[in-house]
Amino acid sequence: MTRLMGMDVLARLTPLQRDVLVRRYGLDGREPASTEQVAAELGKSPEIVRRIELVALVRMQEITTGQRRHERSAGLLNNPEYQ
Numbered sequence: 001m002t003r004l005m006g007m008d009v010l011a012r013l014t015p016l017q018r019d020v021l022v023r024r025y026g027l028d029g030r031e032p033a034s035t036e037q038v039a040a041e042l043g044k045s046p047e048i049v050r051r052i053e054l055v056a057l058v059r060m061q062e063i064t065t066g067q068r069r070h071e072r073s074a075g076l077l078n079n080p081e082y083q
Contacts, residue, residue, distance in 0.1 A: 009063050016042075017056035024053055 010018050026032035039046040
């Protein structure tokens with residue numbers, strides 16, 4: 001995936017999902033942050049941050065492959081808390 005394509009995919013995520021991925025993977029040039037660090041910065045539990053990250057990664061895969069998510073994961077992916 002090219003850098004430009006990656007930015008386009010990130011732009012299609014919710015602001016919270018994008019923020020979690022940018023912080024976790026250091027996509028803004030800073031050191032990658034741990035789940036616990038991101039959770040503290042956002043005022044959320046580490047488990048919620050893990051789920052937001054998972055949902056964001058699955059959505060990115062859907063966007064890049066054009067394949068829809070599996071029905072079993074639809075509940076997690078559609079939960080407003082992870083948007």
